Amino acid sequence: MRPLRFVALGDSLTEGVGDPVGDTWRGWAALLADGLAPANSPAEFTNLAVSGAQTRDVLERQTPAALGLRPGVVSVVIGVNDTLRCTFDIHAVASRLDQVYAAFRAQGTALLTACLPDPGTMLRLPGALARPLARRQRAVNTVVHALSERHGAVHLHAAHGDWISDRAMWSADRLHPGERGHRQLAVRFHALLAEAGLATGAAPSAEPEFSAPSRSASLWWLATAGTGWVARRCTDLLPQLITLAADEVRHKARGSSARLDLTASHAVASALTALSVAEQPDAA
Template sequence: MRPLRFVALGDSLTEGVGDPVGDGWRGWAALLAGGIGGGPSVKSVESVEFTNLAVSGSQTRDVLERQLPAALALRPDIASVVIGVNDTLRCTFDIQAVAARLDTVYSAFTEQGAVLLTACLPDPGAMLGLPGALARPLARRQRAVNAVVHALSERYGAVHLHAAEEAWLTDRAMWSADRLHPGERGHRQLAVRFHALLAEQGLATGSAPSPEPEFPEPTKSASLWWLATAGTGWVARRCTDLLPQLMTLAVDEMRHRVRGTSARLDLRTAHAVSAALAALSAGEQQPDAA
């Protein structure tokens, strides 16, 4: 009997940044893999074959064009797709394009019969502690991505984790020095919560990952050194092309706050999300109309 195949797609979060093991990263998906077993959709298995295709810096386009073909070739029983934060950090951000890509990815896995795992994520501005005028535009973008992920997860029957809120976000013990990636404890928290959702559906029969770290937490000096030598560069590489636009967004934000019209910005985003989802629905109905 072949092993159950679990494939993970995404960016640095799924790659495991913040949870170092040896010379590489481990992360929540690898931790989760050890506790997945057989369920209603697959026969009981003794082993799990885990493949992590996630690459740091990836956007939804990368998942669609590069990771998805490799994942489908593996014919996974379970596939996780956790992506979107890097899209919000780019000047090319387009919620309609994000929605269309995610719809294609989700559809491809469900058509193959894979169980789909998804998650909504916290906005990077809040995690970095940016000033309000800079943080709010990023938060609005992340809320838009999360709204799309929520809607599409429901459409495709995904096992969805609400990771964009709750107390774990404000617990510094969960996060690495860069404040954008979970540390080992945070990655374990994600794995434990995904395992609980899968267990509810009979899709995870192995033992849940331990929530307690296996390795000592990095010292403050070690964390600061990593941030200075690698972490800051990570943030800079992903935000450089956004900074000019972000300043424009911040000015627009402040102008609306002075006028008392900030609600218009939220309404504009809500309309964009609705239009993106409506476009997908219209595309589905077109062949029938023909």
């Protein structure tokens, strides 16, 4: 009998950034893989996630590679990087995710998804800068919720909860979980999969295997790799984010801030409606 194969798709969160083991990253997906099957018949695990990936990368690069592996379980956790780009388009995000989810479900693969906290809150940005990012992440999360239900995914609600405010769960950059945070995701995913009869191995431990990085080590990371990460994102997003923040300030001054939320809600509804219409058979 062929061992269960688990393939993970996504960005730096699934790649394991924030949970270093030796010279590489481990992360929640690798921790989860160890608990999907009994120890005497371990699951085969392939991690296709790449730092910086967006929904387009998952659709065009990662999904074809994963389909070729014919996994029994696949995780698709993506979308934060889309919100950090000036090209953000919730219609495009919804269409891409719908295609990805449908491709795996058509192959009979069990699908794992998750909604995530917004980066503005995690970075503790000022309100006018944080609100546009929060609005975008809510839009992505709403789409992921709706499509996860449509495609019968095992969905983890990770956008809220005590773990968001628990500093011990997060790495120095405040965007990626540390080892404890990655373990939290693995434990919660395992519980959902076990309830669905899809995980038959021992649950991952919630307790870290390694000591948390010292404050000096965290500051060194921020001054080296972390600085490069911020610089790459700012080059793309910052000009638009300043424009979005100015728009926030203007609407707040006019007392019309609710209009921005309403516009975003209408865009999400339009994106999901467009997918539903596209799936309907021709009247003829």
